Amino acid sequence: MPGTVVVWNHVTSSFRGARARLAAVPASLRTRIVRNTSDAPATEDSRPRRSRRGRVRLIAAATAVVVLASGGVAVADAHKTVTLDVDGVQTTVSTFSGSVEGLLAEQDLELGARDTVSPAGALQDGVDVVVRYAHQVTIEADGAQETVWTTALTADEALEMLATRGDDVRLVASRSAAGGRPDLALDLTLDGPAAVQVDGQTLTVPDGSTTVADALDALGIELGALDRVSVQNAGSQVTVVVNRVLVQDVTTTHEVPFNAVEQEDASIYVGTSKVTTAGVPGVRTVVERVTTVDGVETAREAVSDAVTQGPVDQVTNVGTKKKPVAQSAPATSGTSTPAVGGGDAAGLNWAALAACESGGRANAVSASGKYHGLYQFSVSTWAAVGGAGLPSEASAEEQTARAQALYNRSGAGQWPHCGPKLFS
Template identity: 55%
Template sequence: MPGNHDGWSPVPFSTRIGRLITRTRATTEPTAPLDTTTEQGGRPGRRLALPALVAAGALVVAGGTAVYAQAHKTVTLDVDGTTRTVTTFAGSVDGLLSDEGVATGARDSVDPAGSLSDGDVVTVRHAHRVTVAQDGKHRTVWTTALTADEALDLLAVRDPDVQLVASRSGGGRPELSLDLSLRGPATIVVDGKELEVGDVRTTVADALEDAGIALGGYDRVRLANDDERHVRVVVQRVSVRTVTRSEEVAFSSSEKDDPSRYVGTQAVTTKGVPGTRTIVERVTTVDGKETKRVLVADTQTVNPVHEVVSVGTKKRPVVSSGGGGGSSRGGPIGDTRDADSLNWAALAKCESGGNPTIVSANGLYHGLYQFSVGTWRSVGGAGLPSQASPAEQTSRAKMLYLRSGAGQWPHCGPRLFS
């Protein structure tokens, strides 16, 4: 039995008994030796003193035993699913947890709270911080659930479509601070297939490993409940790649006045050339579908060449069709210097292949520029154009151009400006 130095006992019974005996001896002991065999008047209580004191001491001891029994308790302590039996003298749940070295925070759950009684079951659940996916966005929440399915059940009260997101630091094993399942089977959804996981206690990473599923560096793992409230582990295959492509850059164009060319004529003096731009993008796909495209670089690797078009501003002269004093062959036929700058050789090659004596199959068109006899005579020609010299044919062609323009040769006329 504990002595007077035990802190839990409120009665220092050893000291109280000693004091009672001392006080009795001081008030009842006679000056002469006592006769312990003869009773004397007024002294019968002398023999009853010791039994009374012994009885008083017995009451004190009985009271201490009752206090001890009340202070000593046997309780069950459940910390995050790990249960053990504890004997304690603590009078409160806080005192029990302090004695057992169980620290708790504001988000943790402790039940019951307050005073502690013998036979109590004290349950402690430490809060876990988990990442959830909701409406396409990630956020962090706290839960005291021990398992993934329990956490999903609690979260589903607010949103049945909420998902738990397993973290993967450095692209390693998917970690979740909760077990995969304690109450039922689970299903792994990956690569268009569904794999059943038995009703066992395991982690997300171990479940995937046991199923032979290897994760890529960017793959994601999420947990959700199915219609039967069983856990579904959804693996999303994520690819992030860099894509490079080229695009053409259109060239610009401008016109400049050219006093050496007649009004209504123009020529490309500087040919425009398209440029090239190189575009680098980072493309993210989830299960084969593109979800994100980020521009990394856009560089113009080849500059375009600016096009310049010369536009004629020179007025056309008025040319007489007869040509005073002109002969039928090789005589003066008017001033054709303004047409000298055009490419007559290109026109002749297009019209006749450059043959001055050629006649069309139907006999209507003659020579280098395929004159009709009527048109030939309208510019002062005599005889057949195919019988005139190449020089005369060219001179007459220039006169026709100055009078009527390149439209006299609908198909080959643009060659004059090449």
Template identity: 45%
Template sequence: MPFPLASAVRRSSRTVRIAAGGTCLAAVVGGTVAFTAFDKDVVIDADGQRTQASAFGGTVADVLEKQGITVGEHDLVAPAATTDVSDGQTIVVRYGRQLTLTVDGQTKTYWTTAQTVDAALSDLDVRADGAKLSASRSEPLGRAGLALDVTTPKAVTVLADGQTKNLTSTAADVNGLLAEAGVTMRPGDEMSNAGADALSAGMVVTVVRVDRSASTETVAIAHGSRTENTDTLFTGEKKVVTPGVDGSKTVSYADVFRDGVRSQHDVIGEVVDAAPVEEVVQVGTKAKPKPVPVAAPAAAPSSSGGGGGGSVGGSADGLNWGALARCESGGNPSIVSSNGKYHGLYQFSVSTWKAVGGSGLPSQASAGEQTYRAKLLYQRAGAGQWPVCGKNL
């Protein structure tokens, strides 16, 4: 009997073990099914680098975090970070790059997810056709970003050396434009703009050639004049005792020519070659002699054209003064000889005229006065005072 009991016990134990084993297997199989249901395969595309990853539920943000991918405010994630992950999904990450863009001297900073210079310009709608870039269009934009200079073509004009050059230039500044135009600035030349000025559309750049040289000129030095009082001359009389002579000097100049036209002529020195001689004029201070008191002038001969005169007395009144006047002066009381020495009807010299009491010039006196003085002279010296015409008296 003990044997069957023992057998029954063994069968019972085996059954229990089988049952227990079946329960464990069911649990394992059930867990595997649940695990498989939560596991999802996804692809992460980060700037073109594709990575296979498994996700156990959650959102896009959860997947990226588990993969150690950190995104910032300038990065692009698609689908959105809060989106639940689905099996076979591709998560796209595009990192933002900072682009410092200087267009014709104007600088702005942008964020872009473009990965090349050309793509960034297109994304930012920057018109750069024909422009000059500081980097190749195909150059990659790294995560650190890039500083890019863009110079757009501009229509400008260069005026230099008598020529007008109309150009379309991508030069960054005026210096670059002149190099393109083949214009070389010399020391001292002038330009309408600073070399570092940025180009602008329609700009006109003018170059002025400046040349410097020295020159000399001979210049006259005007002579001065002074007067001296003298008692050897009567009041009202003047006499030049030292004629004035202009001097001369050589003047040196610093000349500046702009495009061939002299614009400056500055004195830098002078040398006197001949000193001027000052004119000295004597002015008479001697009182004029008072006229000799005589009778009123006799009437002048009618042939002389003179006025009234007076009698001198003696034989002088009975002489033919008209004939003498016609011989000496043609009867003209205001005539003056060609050499300027003899005056009037009877061709008095000034000194003789004054010796007989006349004043001023004989040719300025009346005919009667001249006849009166001629009679006085005759009484003193006779007809010899008129060596040629005296015989007509």
């Protein structure tokens, strides 16, 4: 252990007197003093002849012993026993250092700009010298994260020191590479209880669990790859908060409307139309990355958005063919079958009209009993075109002839619902 630096002036005492006084100094102190001189006396074997310069050094060393021997009280006062506390680890140190800085140098303790030592300056016997090394921790204050330096040893001490930064200050635990264990670089608490909030419940940390990782292990809590761990003060209790974080891709589909396209068709009459290709909606697929924390959505990010099934256009044929000019029905007598209507009536699709009106049954009668036959004549309309009796009792040929006569006189409007079938 380094001793006290001894400084002396030239003296006039004889060398013999110095040796006599040296003999009166305890052996342990004499050894200590020799260790602090620049040259220890050489033995006769190793150095048979001593130079004048060597003699001067010996005389100076002896003189220094005399000074210390006569001032023994000063040497005793220089010796101190202090307690050295380095980040909570305490040791009792015996030293002759006169300052805290000298003590730290003796113990090979180097302090950085953010490290602290208390007290400073002159070193007093029996004092506690407290050294705290600063280290970085990540905190979250009112939702914003930052890295700060602290000399706190425990989470509760750090939270107390950081309380002025916001109403909700948390220490954020990192995830170590070894198994993803939460690492806070601070013990949980100095001497108070601690708890863990996880999955909607609050659990008491078992005794002996000093770190965040210890606490979670003791309670059998497993962390997911994205789960977050922080430490906060909940009331008067240090609490480890585990937030379950889930990130997943969510796929949704949306309908893409089809377009309607019309095209002219000379095969059907003006005023009529026919859908030749039915429209089919397309499909738009959207993939989003959704983040939830404890079941509450906190972020949503678009991953892809594309039409995965194109729509099919609906195609409608619009008639351009001119309608035939209506002609008067020929005069008829008795119940004879009239001649087939003139004009274009004979060229129309009467079978389609009959199928639509009556299912193609000549004797069909409506449920109300009001309409009869292939073309569902009313009795009055049947009589107006020269028919006798009930239309459903006439032959199919007569019914078709009188239907053509009705068309030539009044057009397809006589059959409001099925009339367009004539032109199909």
